[in-house]
Amino acid sequence: MSDHRKFDGGKLVVASHNPGKVREIGELLAAFNVEPVSAGELGLPEPVEDGDTFIANAEIKALAAAKSANMVALSDDSGFALDALNGAPGIYSARWAGPTKDFSLAMQKVEDELQMSGAVTPDKRTAHFICALTLAWPDGHMESFEGRVAGTAVWPPRGDKGFGYDPVFMPDGYDVTFAEMEPEAKHAMSHRADAFRQLIDACFNRQ
Template identity: 50%
Template sequence: MKPLGDTLLVATHNAGKLEEFAALFAPLGIGVKGARAFDLPEPEETETTFLGNARIKARAAMEATGLPTLADDSGIEVDALGGAPGVYTADWAETPAGRDFMQAMERTHRELEARGAAEPRTARFRCTLVLLWPDGEEAVFEGAVEGRVTWPPRGLEGHGYDPIFVPDGHDITMGEMTFEQKNALSHRAAALAKLKAALDDA
C-alpha cells in the first residue's frame, strides 16, 4: 500500500467523527481535513452495505479534490431488530431540522419494547473504511465492537448512539467514556488499527 503523505482528506461532515479520526491519525504524523474544509456536498448514499456507501463517499470526495481520501460508513446493528438500523443508522436520526440522535435512540428503544426484546439486548457497532487514491487504488478495513443497548441514555460524551451502547466487558456506555477510553476500543479504532498496520508494512 502506498504511503499517505502528511495530509489526508476524510470524507465526512460529522464533526465528532472528524475529531476521532484526527486523534487516531495524529500519532502517525498525518493531519486530516474534513469535507467541510473543501465545501464538498454530501453524496447520496444509495447502497445497502457499509462498504458500498463508504465507496460512494470516498469516490465523490476524491474526484472533487484529487486528494487521497478516506471515507467510512458505520452504524449500530441491534440483534433483536434483525440487525437494524445497520446501514440506515443515520437515517433514523434524520429530521427536517437535521440529525437528531435522541430521536433515533428513542425509536430504537420503542421498537425493542414493542417486540418485547429480552435482555441483554445485544448489539454491535460496525465500521468500514475505504481508502482511495486518485489512481484508483483502494484499500478496505473493517472493525467492530460488540456490546448491548441500554435505556435510558447515559453520558454526554461521544456522538450518535454512544449514550445507549455498553461495550462488552464494561458497565458504562460509550457516552460515559472519555475520548481516550472510547478510542481505545471503538469500531473505528479497530478498523484504523488495521489501516495503521498496512501503512507500517508499506
C-alpha cells in the first residue's frame, strides 16, 4: 500500500540490547540495503517499557531510539504466551528471566506454572510466540506490525540454537523446537518472520 512510509536504506538502529535479537534481525534484513547498528553499540539508554501490549512497547523503544540517535530505528517487542496461563508471560517474557536475563530460570518458571495449572498434556500446553515490530523516524512517524506463530510448550528444553524461550517451543507441524532448527528454517516461519514479511511488504523496497 502506498500510504506506508518507506525506509530508503542505509543505517538502521535496531532498538535492542539483546545480541541474539540484533543478530536475528540483521539476518532477516540481509537482502535489503540496510546497515543494522544496535542501540547497545550506540550506547543508547533503554527506555521504560510500560505499555500494556507488544505494539505499545515496540513503539516506546523505536521512538526513543530514533529520537536519541536521530536515525530511523526498528524495534521488536516479542514474547512467549501460554494459553493455560492466560497469555503469560506475554509482555513480561524478558522480566521472567530476571535482571541477569537468565532464560533457563524463565523456562523453569514457565514449566512450574504450567504444572501448577495442571497443564501436563500437549493439548493443554498450547502456546504462541508473538512479535511486534515498529519502524520509527526521528520526526515521530511510526509503522507497526504484529506477527505470531502457534505451537506447544515442551519440557525439558531441547536444542542450543536460537535464544530466549526457543528450547521449549515446538511450532505446530514440527517435531523439533525452535532451538533445534537451523536458523534458516526458523526464519522462514517464525513470529518474527511473519511480522517482518508485513513490515517489508509495507516499508521496504526490494533490491
